[in-house]
Amino acid sequence: MPEQTLFQPLTWSDLLVMAPELALGAWFVLLVVLELLLPRKASPSWIGGLTLTGLLGAFVLVLLRMIESHGEVISLLGDSYRIDDFASLLKLVFLAATALIVLLGLGTVQQDGVIADKGEYFYLLLPAVIGAMTMASSQNLVTLYIGLELLSITSYVLVGLRRKSSLSAEAAFKYVVTGGISSAFILFGMSYLYGVTGSVQLAGINAALPGALEQYEALVYAGFLMMIVGFAIKIAAAPFHAWSLDVYQGSPTPIAAFLAVVSKGAALAVVFRLMFATALFANSDRTAVSGVSDELFFIVLLVAAASMLYGTLAALRQLNVKRLLALSGVANAGYFLVPIGIAFTVGHLNNISEFLFYLIAYLLMTIGAFAVHTAVSRAAGHDEMKGYAGMYYRSPWTAIAMILFVLSLAGLPVSAGFFGKLFILLGAERAQAYWIVVIMVLSSVISYYFYFGLIRQMFMRSSNGLSPGADSLDFDAEEGYPSRTPGSPSPLALKEAEAGQIETAAAAEQASTEAAEPEAGASPSAPVSGLADGVIRIPWPTGIVIGVCALLTLGLGIMPGPLMELIQQVFSFPLPSH
Template identity: 40%
Template sequence: MYSAFNADWSLMTPEIVLAALALVIFTLDFMTGIKGKKPFLGRLSIITLIITAVLVFLTNRTGGSIADVFVVDPFSMVFKLIILFSVIIVIAISLYYLDKHEDIYQGEFYSLLLFATLGAMLMVSSADLITLFIGLELLSISSYCLAGFKKHNRKSTESAIKYIVLGGTASAFILYGMSFLYGLTGSTSLVVIGQNINTLFVDFPVIISVSFLFMLVGFGFKISIVPFHMWAPDVYEGSPTPVTAFLTAVSKIAGFALVLRLFYVGIFGFGERGSLLPDSLYHEFFIVLAIIAALTMIIGNLIALTQQNVKRLMAYSGIAQAGYLFVPIAATLAPYFSMTIIAFYSIAYVVMVLGAFAIITLVTEDTGREDFSSFSGLYKRSPFMAIAMTVFLVSLAGLPLTAGFVGKAWIFFGAVTADMTWLAVIMIVTSVISFYYYFGIMKQMFMRDPNPNDADLKVPVGITVAVSITLGITIILGVMPNLIVDNFSHFNWMYMLTR
């Protein structure tokens, strides 16, 4: 029998260090009084995340698993680094935002961000239904609190209530779906489930199908795909803007990483080195995934056309982007190829969306408005911010020489290669639709005069650094994508698929 005393707990060093330092930051906040400006806690949080990122990289050099429950492999390393980088940018944005909102308790805010990050890291390394759910709920509960952090603001309170009610319902769907798998296999291990699920499907097709659909509903809510997206616009609009950036980038990417491991190791039952078995459940359900991807791209982009609030627009844009990320899962029969595409587009997605949210935070806080008019004359007020925002928007739209274009191009060719040309055509059409609402913001920046009450924009250091880093990566990956992809090609992505 496996003994916990024989486990290599050093594999969890990054998570243990992150949890300990998050508690230290919470304690320092308590010792210095919960109110007041505490930018040093934000800087300490960034240092904590950098230390954790270094430990993630070092830990992956050995790799392995703890009883097939917690896995360290290239897959988990890449997505953990994406998550940690994203949270660093979110905190850089938060330094400016919290300075403008003294009613937000800063120590609690940073501590919750770190605990949410811990949950996301557990999610991407989980190879067991229990640890998977623990990580998911740690991220979710922290996110519920962050969404309602402006407790004296009606929209923020409303968004938190909607989020926790619908999020709790989604978690119930996930647990109910998991219970069927446990009942049939007698195990919560994704490896054991994957080894038996194809055989069990022959005898219990209805139960397996119901289990898959229940989990798809629950996880669909977490990553805001259609038709489980209804919470996102209201929650994104009501949450503090840095929290909206966190939900748009970190929560979504962690959710996708979790779904990838769950589907490829557990549900679809891939064979040795990720080969697709002839009787895999993938053949039964891939059309469901493809339809969801198509609906998500179509509805996300179409409803975005009607939005005037920039945070709601970014919510629907994020829904559409989730559809693009879902295409490789539905359209390819090669897990390694699928994960390489998703990993690259995940990096592209977080840099362009976080860069955009850094500028949105700056502009909306300066003008006190969240509609398109807040961007009026931005080029005259701050040329660099206007140009950077343009690059992020055209990257989200998928125009050439940007990271977004390269990512979408690979997804498109993957869909065509998998004989899903109809899905590739929907990608092109919806991307063209997105040009219209992205260009609406650009028109405000370059073709409108500033509001008479809007002076030259003073850009704080944190926002400048966040925008500069994300802008540089967006352009570099658009011009030289092989800097990352060449490294990905050497990965045996999942330890669980290469044993």
């Protein structure tokens, strides 16, 4: 086996190829300095706006690179950094997602009294996204690990930005510890792989594995299993997901969205590349070693199945929306692992476009749902599902957008999520993995119950903001329906009145608990003003995020074809060569 030299010098032309990452890095340094110079009061929105500009600039650079290279693969630094269309598409997705999250941050950060360092909130997203981009491009275990740590360490900081909130501190601490454990597993697994194959290059590992298997079969298994476990923690796949609930709950909502979309997406992309570039080593000549490959992919499928089932079942009784979205992220990690775990088979090589399409659908619906949640939780002053009560009256357009996100998350038409799941299902069926098809469909159906729980709150419950007198015939009074003639109250009216009283009681109880234990450090004026008029105020940046996500979710739900074609056209993921 020819051993390549690991360290090749970086040339000027290489710098041009890596322009998006490098430019973002420079932009980050610039913003750090700039924050010191800007007056403290004005700086957050300026820094936010400049971060957004930087992200959009990088987006354009990646796009230009893609158009220029035209499907050609560029390898840098001794094939340790690889720019192919798989990586470029992922980078576009990460950059777009981060841009949406920055917009979301612009809509929320000013009102968040707990966050002291509002500038960091934005510019720290830059190194995080550089980490994610590096992960997408890495073709070498070392590069991969560097990208991973860059992303992880900055996210630890971002999660803990609400320093004075105990929930946030707890979240940050948990995230650091579990993140550290996961990195340890990954590194440990990598060291085994390096030990038995003598290479850190993915291609080198792939070439050396069949030989290594003869001597060190157990070590190969151990290495891959460690890495699968480590990455399963990163993508919050069951049974390694427990941290995600607390972390999502404790972190600022836009950051939770970042973890749910970019961190998860980047780790999934690495799993994708790792599994297909190294573990898929004996597919061309199905010799004895192919068993190992099949078993490794089967383990990925097992993790997928566990995530889907656990994520949906645990969410059934979850009333905190952020924790609910975290569990939804667990289930979705399972859906993402399906196109990875079914591997390439004779009749099915379509995994990448299934994966990417669902990633884009997931981006839209998850960021959309988190965006709605930022507005709702601010109006309500808490993260519970009750905060959505009567939202249809308070903010009908947002409620309608939320229906779209919920339908998409549940995989119901007409939404992007439906086609995302449909393509994955079609692929899994063609790969003859019927059991995973059944589990996927089953978990989708179970998930209807809790996703529709949000709809139940938004459309079928009275909101806390209504005046007490209106509660007995809550909906009717709202729209000016003349109340029943007093002489002949029908039993229905009585029953409704009863129901109304129960709801009022619940609302009062909730209000009293809120008054008793206000969320640590929350500025008292914000939630109260949201409650008083009942209308949920949507800041314009949040409005843009919700609008863009809703329109695209609907658009992809009606016309998924063009995006699918686009993904297929720019398709240059390397198949393992033999």
